[in-house]
Amino acid sequence: MKICVTGGMGYIGSHTCVELIKNNHVPVIIDNLSNSNKEVLNRIETITGYRPKFYKLDLIKEERLDKIFKKEKFDAVIHFAGLKAVGESVKKPKLYYGNNIGISVILLKVMRRNGVKNIIFSSSATVYGVPTHVPLVETDPIGEATNPYGQTKIEIEKMLMREHEIDPSFNIVLLRYFNPVGAHESGLMGEDPWGIPNNLMPYINQVAVGRRECLTIFGNDYPTHDGTGVRDYIHVVDLALGHVAALKPIQEKQGLKIYNLGTGKGTSVLDLVKAYDEANNIQIKYQIGPRRAGDVAENYADATLAKNELGWEAKFNIVEMCRDSYNWQKKNPNGYNVEPSEK
Ligand code: NAD
Ligand code: UFG
Numbered sequence: 083m084k085i086c087v088t089g090g091m092g093y094i095g096s097h098t099c100v101e102l103i104k105n106n107h108v109p110v111i112i113d114n115l116s117n118s119n120k121e122v123l124n125r126i127e128t129i130t131g132y133r134p135k136f137y138k139l140d141l142i143k144e145e146r147l148d149k150i151f152k153k154e155k156f157d158a159v160i161h162f163a164g165l166k167a168v169g170e171s172v173k174k175p176k177l178y179y180g181n182n183i184g185i186s187v188i189l190l191k192v193m194r195r196n197g198v199k200n201i202i203f204s205s206s207a208t209v210y211g212v213p214t215h216v217p218l219v220e221t222d223p224i225g226e227a228t229n230p231y232g233q234t235k236i237e238i239e240k241m242l243m244r245e246h247e248i249d250p251s252f253n254i255v256l257l258r259y260f261n262p263v264g265a266h267e268s269g270l271m272g273e274d275p276w277g278i279p280n281n282l283m284p285y286i287n288q289v290a291v292g293r294r295e296c297l298t299i300f301g302n303d304y305p306t307h308d309g310t311g312v313r314d315y316i317h318v319v320d321l322a323l324g325h326v327a328a329l330k331p332i333q334e335k336q337g338l339k340i341y342n343l344g345t346g347k348g349t350s351v352l353d354l355v356k357a358y359d360e361a362n363n364i365q366i367k368y369q370i371g372p373r374r375a376g377d378v379a380e381n382y383a384d385a386t387l388a389k390n391e392l393g394w395e396a397k398f399n400i401v402e403m404c405r406d407s408y409n410w411q412k413k414n415p416n417g418y419n420v421e422p423s424e425k
Contacts, residue, residue: 083158086159096126101322144191159202167280168229275417300351343396
């Protein structure tokens with residue numbers, strides 16, 4: 083299929099492009115590079131031997147987006163584009179509503195106008211709100227958003243659900259990701275956050291390569307097996323393959339489908355640090371700090387629906403996730419930023 087990949091230069095989008103190419107699909111990337119680097123295209127080409135077509139465009143620009151759709155005649159869209167920093171969304175809610183919801187409204191309008199009725203959307207476990215139980219199942223109700231970023235995911239999900247209600251021939255797959263980590267095994271692609279990382283694995287990576295002194299663990303008094311927060315970490319390549327698998331209900335015109343993409347296993351912060359040390363034969367320095375506002379004790383997926391219906395299952399374990407994360411950071415201590423001499 084010829085697939086419009088919005089946000090395809092980003093962390094999850096770039097890994098998904100690689101797996102799409104390997105599975106004989108043709109990704110065309112649209113991204114404004116607000117949180118990514120054009121070097122990603124070279125890396126995709128090195129890994130796959132194919133350089134995807136890339137349009138540098140802010141999706142808010144409806145007319146230009148429409149022209150691209152008229153020219154490319156896409157079969158489907160995978161919609162990754164969006165801002166994703168929870169803390170920033172609390173400080174700048176309008177930026178998040180405007181960007182994430184705004185571009186999704188325009189994308190949907192342009193899709194409709196051009197008769198493209200197939201979309202896979204990057205949603206998040208955050209739509210469940212504060213879990214009342216784990217594991218989380220797709221039939222669990224959408225909860226109260228704990229921050230504006232989460233609110234945008236809820237609103238976009240609802241907008242897409244309404245679209246399907248109005249027009250049942252619109253095929254929509256909502257993928258609710260748990261905690262993506264890891265990197266391509268080549269070490270050529272990985273997560274490259276700007277500034278101080280908000281998330282656990284990129285922070286550990288930067289401690290490992292000496293960019294940060296010490297990891298602060300946000301609380302060790304949660305009601306979990308060792309007191310630290312438990313999450314469902316999933317290797318980004320498994321997640322990417324989840325998108326390839328999600329093309330099945332799209333191709334079969336199954337209408338509206340919702341899947342959790344996780345491993346179904348909970349890992350605590352201390353478990354993750356231990357796995358990282360073991361995988362890479364190093365010792366991550368850490369200290370215990372206070373809880374981070376808004377964090378929940380435990381969050382993990384029931385991912386059996388994706389297994390039963392898509393034939394998809396996460397394959398990588400936590401040690402492999404830590405191995406690949408470090409391999410990427412070791413080979414690219416400053417991420418995609420090419421040295422001045424290479425520019
Ligand atoms: P990312 O920031 O690496 O990728 C997002 C891409 O979208 C970036 O390349 C950015 O430049 C682009 N973008 C943002 N606004 C745009 C706009 N207006 N026009 C065009 N391009 C725009 O993030 P990621 O980790 O790859 O996440 C991809 C998607 O998955 C996001 O929607 C995110 O909310 C969702 N998600 C991510 C996680 C996670 O932990 N990484 C978890 C759940 C859901
Ligand atoms: N943590 C630390 N120290 C750090 C960073 C994180 O101890 O420096 C802990 C957190 O307290 C939490 C765990 O590591 O217990 C994971 O934290 P992350 O920030 O990596 O991930 P979250 O589960 O908080 O959030 C992620 C995504 C959100 C998404 C949410 C639910 O970042 O976008 O999962 O899917 F909404």
